[in-house]
Amino acid sequence: MLNVLFPFAGGIGLFLIGMMLLSSGLVAFAGGALQKALIRFTGTPWKAFASGAVLTALAQSSTATTVTLIGFVSAGLITFTQAIGVVIGASLGNTATGWIIAGLGLKINLGFYTLPFIGAGALLKLLVSGRWGELGTAIAGFGILFLGLDTMQDGMQGLSSVLDLAQLPSGGFGASLLIMLIGLIMTAILQSSTAAVATTLTAVHAGAINFDQAAAVVVGASIGTTLTSALATIGGTIYAKRTALAYILFNLGAGLIAVLLLPGLLYLAQSLARHLGLEAGALGLAAFHSLFIGLGVALFMPLINPFARSIARMLPEREGDYARHLDATLLNVPEVALGASQRAVHEIIERVFLVYQQVLAMERPAALKHDMLRVRGALEQAFDFVTRIPASADDDKLNRRRVAQLHAIDHLMRLCSRLNEPVAEQADFNGRELSPAARRCRDILALAGEGLAGRLEKGWVEQVGRDAAALAELSRQVRHDILQDTGPGRNGAAEALCKADAFRWLERGANHVWRISHYAADDFGLARERA
Template sequence: MTLADINWPLILAGLGLFLFGIDYMGDGLKSYAGDKLKDIIDKYTSSPVKGILIGALVTCLIQSSSGTTALTIGLIRSGLMNLNQAVGIIMGANIGTVITSVLVGLKISKYAVYFIIIGAFVSMFSKNKKSKYLSQIIFGFGCLFYGLDLMGNNLSMISEVPEFTQITEFLMKSPWLGLLGGTILTCAIQSSAATIAIVQQMYGAGAIGLNIALPFLFGSNIGTTITAVLASIGGSIPAKRAAFFHVLFNVIGSVLFMIVLSPFTMLIQYINSVSTMSPELQLAVAHGIFNIVTTILFFPFINKIVVIIKKIIPNHSKELQMDLSELDPHVVQLFPSHALAIAKNKILEMGAITVEACENVKEYFISKSSTAKETVEELENAINLLDKKISEYLLLISHEQLNDHDSKEYFADMKSIKDLERVGDLCINLTQFFEAVYDEKDDFSSEAKDDIIAMINMDIEMLNHAMVAFDKHDLDDIIYVDDHESNLDYYNKKAKQRHIQRVTNKTEKSVIVNSTYVDILSNLERIGDHCQNIAESYMLEEENFKPDYEVDSAFNQ
């Protein structure tokens, strides 16, 4: 038999179905669970041990260590998780990937077509959203194993090819090349699960031996880090640090196991001799031992590794870090007034983050820096999360017996949170308007730039004074915000008139600037309105509190 006799299109089709099945099933699981996965990661990762357990659990559910790492990086970027917690989740995610190789080892491929049929029919005839997500999970599960079956049936013939036999004999003498091969293959197909499945199929067919299969397995763990590395390129410093740890963890673990390859091979052979497991399941066990032992070896050095990573990848800007553990529900029942004070401190933190978001909007407008734009997005995400967490905490407080002063404090807090959240949305609106102009290689006229910068500066000053008014109830700050809000409205009106004049005179030639400029000014003016609401939050009566849920603009998030 020659290489030409093997049905390579079917092997590639099987690989494609396998990758599609994993991805489709993972998307279905994430949709079925909604935001629960992110909430689980957020809530139960107060220590590295919990992080490892949650990382393994979430990866088992979504069938993607890269997906778990992406969720984790999102929480790091929001300031709701530190690198110490994140490394636990990343290590746990590696353990969670074992579930795919275990499923492959259980040889349930013969039932794959039934999963595909059930998933397809449920998807076609069900109108319930949850049922459709469930059908997506079932269909993806079926595709995964049907693709595996296609690969396995055709890969089994490769052992009869003389050239392949020569390659395996060479690899037996050079296991480090097997490690490199596993790394390259996984980088190419972007899935360690697929690489391990291919190796399992070939090992099960007798095409390769254990001393070749294990180095490929270790290499797949190095190759899988390419996803995190690619995702971190051009990203934030926390994202780069998490990706760097992912690479460090897998490279060191793989090298250590390559050093003890002979004794590890003997251990797996001993396990094989005392069990009745299939060859595929034997490799799944080896994969599990590799990830668990590597995690145990790394665990005592987590804090030191984090320090080293921070030195290797320094952050010259201020890192966003929030501690929401202070929002303790037990304090609410014992001391509602103290709980309100805790909530207020968190709102002041939220205000500082919102000011920073406005400053980065200004930086993006002036410098067109992608880093500034990404920072706005990270800060707005943090603002949304704080809005959710503080609102939930205040809701618990509202169930307690509050005196008149505390009731007024409660309503002022609730109103201010919503206003700060709206300002965060408006910051995103502005960056999207600016991005739309810059993507077209256009720019604003110098006069238009001056008007926008002047209004952003007014908004930043007003927001700073509004937060002082919210904190100290100082009348001078309230008057300052009220006066400047009137000035902002007047300036907005004049800026629009100047813009109309430029359009009439055709000095503002950019079509996209002409179509978005008035919206930009309106968004800046609305920020001023929310600043005034925050400054006057303690002056408004309780019955006047009506949450404003209107959409601020077409770009509102």
């Protein structure tokens, strides 16, 4: 018994390791090209669908595509509707591996012929660093994948003589649901629907299970593949959860179609295999997999916009969630991660500047302190996120953007603290003495806001700096005059200090606005320069 189980279990392990090495190596070798292609070719839902299908077939992992996609949606680089198109395409692209295994892997002893790939890939990984070393990882993974498939096939031949898997329930709706559950559990354990499908294809090829049973296992594996994406969203952003839910609902829908139409789909798949001159076993099963996913595509894609709106209603966006773009999965792509943090920082700037304007206008919102605490929490998350973005020794522009964002966040934190100071509550900014300085401060805020929104010509940052410097000079002069005018019959000491503190508060607030504008504009300019 052990001489049967050990090769089978080892074959599954080799297949999984090979697939992981192939997927991670290809993605790392691409150096972000796959991710950039995903962003570039998702203009419409159908383009997004095609991108998801092609990239998943290339990367040999729907999980790699969907996890990367979740980060891009969180960063706001693609819309949620486009993301749904990609995940639907990823589901179809995931069926490509089944065709490769059924068409080549089970007919030719590819494990023997790919042994040199393992040696060549390992040597390349050991001798060369960087992207070409990652290509070596992918090449070695390719060889190990087919070596595992051959080992698993040998184990399955022996297993079929020991265990009569064909005695599992067959025929009827209840039996199909039970076997679907087996496929789902297999995928959950293996953490790969591709491995579960490969095992099923091998079992069909060895005659261990019949075609109907194998089809139900494949349906269960298709549903089970969504578990990895669901787990990846735990503690993630609202966009991550929406994308995972869309992936789960699509695969559930396609699986339900397959169960309800199973007899007809099986007949169609076998007829298609005969018409194309294919054997009814493994290749017929690969055709069945693509067929029921294709039916799901035909059903969901025309309704993609209502589908997206329904999911958005199920998982509504929380108001004031300024850190919603900061998805940890983006940290592997520094340029995209900086784009996400930039978007978060700019939203926070807009909110802080608005609150500052309200304080200067003596409107002081009742929830000011609570709002600033929430903003400060988002700033702390943003600071932590940016510090975790890997610095690059050979990319000065990226490093400058990273440092600029950290400086902007630092000044935003300081400005938030000032908005909560007692001076902000006690000063009369509409009074005769403070109103000229407060008006200048409001003008500085308005100029900075317009500039950061991209509505001003070049040079606005320097103008903000000059206006802040002029306000600082006015503040120093007025504070000097106030302190000179203290004494019997004139300003009392406490009154003079309060007025001086108010002018100093305005001066330092304007300085923070200038520094925030400087660093945020520098970050935005560098981002535009890279585009």
